[in-house]
Structure formats: C-alpha cells, structure tokens
Amino acid sequence: MTIATPSRRAETSTPISEVMANRWSPRSFDPTVEVSESTITAALEAARWAPSASNTQPWRFIVARRGTPEHATIVENLMGFNQVWAETAAVLIVNIAVTKTEDGTPLRWAEYDLGQAVSHLSLQAHRDGLHVHQMGGILADGLSAAFGLSDELEPVSVTALGVLGAPENLPEKLRLREIAPRERKPLDELLIVTA
Amino acid sequence: MTIATPSRRAETSTPISEVMANRWSPRSFDPTVEVSESTITAALEAARWAPSASNTQPWRFIVARRGTPEHATIVENLMGFNQVWAETAAVLIVNIAVTKTEDGTPLRWAEYDLGQAVSHLSLQAHRDGLHVHQMGGILADGLSAAFGLSDELEPVSVTALGVLGAPENLPEKLRLREIAPRERKPLDELLIVTA
Numbered sequence: 001m002t003i004a005t006p007s008r009r010a011e012t013s014t015p016i017s018e019v020m021a022n023r024w025s026p027r028s029f030d031p032t033v034e035v036s037e038s039t040i041t042a043a044l045e046a047a048r049w050a051p052s053a054s055n056t057q058p059w060r061f062i063v064a065r066r067g068t069p070e071h072a073t074i075v076e077n078l079m080g081f082n083q084v085w086a087e088t089a090a091v092l093i094v095n096i097a098v099t100k101t102e103d104g105t106p107l108r109w110a111e112y113d114l115g116q117a118v119s120h121l122s123l124q125a126h127r128d129g130l131h132v133h134q135m136g137g138i139l140a141d142g143l144s145a146a147f148g149l150s151d152e153l154e155p156v157s158v159t160a161l162g163v164l165g166a167p168e169n170l171p172e173k174l175r176l177r178e179i180a181p182r183e184r185k186p187l188d189e190l191l192i193v194t195a
Numbered sequence: 196m197t198i199a200t201p202s203r204r205a206e207t208s209t210p211i212s213e214v215m216a217n218r219w220s221p222r223s224f225d226p227t228v229e230v231s232e233s234t235i236t237a238a239l240e241a242a243r244w245a246p247s248a249s250n251t252q253p254w255r256f257i258v259a260r261r262g263t264p265e266h267a268t269i270v271e272n273l274m275g276f277n278q279v280w281a282e283t284a285a286v287l288i289v290n291i292a293v294t295k296t297e298d299g300t301p302l303r304w305a306e307y308d309l310g311q312a313v314s315h316l317s318l319q320a321h322r323d324g325l326h327v328h329q330m331g332g333i334l335a336d337g338l339s340a341a342f343g344l345s346d347e348l349e350p351v352s353v354t355a356l357g358v359l360g361a362p363e364n365l366p367e368k369l370r371l372r373e374i375a376p377r378e379r380k381p382l383d384e385l386l387i388v389t390a
Binding site: 041053119 | 205207208209210211212214215216218220233236237239240241242243244245246248249250252254255256257258259260263264265266291303304306307308309310311313314315317318319322329331342344348351352378379380382385386387388389390
C-alpha cells in the first residue's frame with residue numbers, strides 16, 4: 001500500500017523559484033541508487049561560488065560516497081536517530097567552517113558563510129533531481145578526531161544527499177514526520193521593521 | 196565612455212544553475228529605480244522557506260526602502276566605504292540571528308541558518324532581475340540600539356538590494372573592484388577528503 005504524501009510545496013504569498021518552493025528535507029533515501037559524479041561536482045561547484053565576507057570562502061568539505069569507510073565513519077558520528085536513516089544516503093558531506101586565518105585572525109562570518117555555501121549546494125542538488133537533508137545533530141569532536149582536522153576547522157553540520165525514497169521505508173515515527181505538512185512562521189513574524 | 200565589463204559569470208568545471216553562475220555582488224546600484232513590492236515579498240518568502248536546524252527559523256529582518264529614515268539609519272551603521280555605495284541601494288535589509296530561545300537555550304546554528312536564509316533571498320532577488328550585495332562590515336551594536344533590538348537578536352550582516360548601476364558611478368577604487376575578474380579557490384582546495 002502506498003501512503004499518499006501531501007504536497008511538499010511551500011505555501012507563499014507570492015510565487016518563488018520552483019527549486020526553492022519544492023525543496024524539502026526528507027529522511028527516506030533510496031539505498032540502491034548512486035549519484036553521478038557530475039551531479040556531485042555540480043553541487044560542490046555551486047557551493048564554491050557562494051558569496052562570503054571579503055571573499056574569504058571559509059568552507060571546506062569531506063565528501064563520502066555510500067559503501068566507503070569514510071561514509072561509515074560519518075554515520076558513526078551522527079547523533080540519535082540521524083544514524084537510523086542517514087546511512088542510506090548516497091553521499092554524506094561534512095560541512096566545515098574555517099574559523100580563523102593562518103595567522104589566527106578569527107573569521108567572524110565563517111558559519112554564516114558556510115550556511116550560504118551549503119544552501120547553494122542543496123539548491124543545485126535539488127535542481128538536479130536529488131534531495132538533501134542537513135543535520136546539526138553531529139558529534140563534531142568525533143568527526144574532527146576521525147578525520148584529523150586541525151584546530152581552525154570546525155565541523156558544523158552534515159549533509160545527506162541522494163535520491164528520494166519511499167516514506168514506507170522509515171520506522172513509524174520518522175514516517176509520520178516525512179509526510180507531515182511543511183510549516184513556517186508567517187512572514188509578518190520575521191519582519192521586525194518594514195519601512 | 197563606457198567601461199567594458201568582463202564577464203561576471205562563474206567559471207565551473209561542470210555547469211551550475213544560471214542564477215548561481217550569474218549572481219555576483221556589485222557596489223553600483225541605480226539610485227533612481229524602485230524595486231516592486233512583489234519582488235521584495237518574493238525575496239523574503241524565499242528566505243522564509245529556507246531550511247534550519249529543527250525548523251527553528253532563527254532569522255529576522257529589518258527591511259528599509261530608500262528614502263525612509265530607517266534606510267538612512269542603516270547606512271549610518273555601515274562601516275567604512277560601505278557607506279559610500281550602499282546608500283544608493285533601493286532596499287537595505289538587516290539580517291538578524293535569533294541566538295537563543297525564549298527560555299534562554301542557545302540556538303547553535305543561528306548564524307549558519309541565517310546564512311542559508313539570506314542565500315535564498317539573494318538567489319530569488321537575482322532571479323527577479325535584481326542584484327544583491329551582503330556586507331559584514333556593520334556596526335551591530337549601533338543597529339541594535341537604533342532599532343531597540345532585544346538581547347537575543349544579533350545583527351549579523353546587511354543586504355543591499357537593487358537594480359545594477361554602471362561601474363562609472365563609483366569612485367575609482369571601487370570601480371576597479373567592480374570590473375575585476377571574479378575568483379574562487381580551486382575545488383580541490385575545498386575538499387579535505389573525497390571518498
């Protein structure tokens with residue numbers, strides 16, 4: 001039996017781009033489908049060309065395909081139920097902020113800029129027929145140790161990327177989340193001042 | 196005399212979406228053209244539907260049209276040469292992170308998530324024919340004081356948004372930057388591990 005999935009499309013007061021309206025973060029990925037190398041490269045190139053403060057580009061990535069030891073290492077360093085579903089993603093990417101320059105100067109906008117780069121990556125991947133789910137629930141210290149990251153490199157999140165799977169493949173609790181309506185605060189609540 | 200502007204298009208090893216390839220951050224905005232209300236709304240809606248950690252949506256905005264006292268207040272709180280060019284932007288937006296919940300719990304990914312929301316906003320605006328330039332060089336305390344922001348609200352950056360102007364309208368130093376080739380680190384440098 002197929003579960004009817006309600007529309008995942010964003011409800012907006014005025015139209016926004018298709019890729020943004022249709023992007024959402026699933027937990028069910030098809031565990032058998034590979035992602036083509038050119039699709040992974042396009043996603044990384046999109047991240048590469050994101051804007052950043054003084055063009056410092058304070059982002060680095062660990063990219064691991066399913067079936068590699070590195071993929072398994074990333075899964076081991078996810079928290080709680082993220083481990084349950086993320087291991088099926090074709091690609092896991094550790095999103096790393098460069099928090100200071102070589103001479104020790106803090107890069108104030110490192111995390112903000114990293115967020116922009118991962119946003120570019122996600123939208124490019126979605127445009128190319130994939131789905132993306134970012135996780136904040138990671139063991140940053142464990143990832144740093146496992147991959148021997150130097151002090152200025154800070155794992156901030158992990159991106160799961162792959163082909164959308166069926167909600168039925170998830171345990172019940174996650175299945176219900178997968179098909180629940182998408183929600184956001186009303187726009188008015190986000191605008192402190194409009195002038 | 197018109198200065199020939201070299202292509203601002205991103206050079207990538209594999210094609211990426213048009214809007215990302217063509218997006219760049221100018222400093223010359225047309226000081227006479229208004230931005231339609233629907234275009235501003237679309238950009239804000241795009242931000243609204245960005246992903247965030249546990250869907251906390253830790254972003255708020257102060258939106259000010261050119262000619263309002265609020266626009267002037269934002270310009271006053273820009274650093275250095277940002278004041279020279281940003282006052283011509285049709286809209287200035289203060290991008291604010293919500294750094295903790297009402298009960299004081301820190302929102303670890305507030306700045307990262309804000310970066311994603313502003314990325315969505317920028318790409319939507321660019322798709323709608325505008326250009327966007329984000330500034331980290333702001334007086335955050337000055338903005339907080341001027342707009343009476345509570346403690347958990349942190350101004351992180353300001354977005355200038357409007358219709359692209361001619362490079363000739365800028366002072367020489369900025370004009371040279373405006374037409375310089377766009378650059379990024381090679382992709383290899385960004386990938387700590389590929390597996």
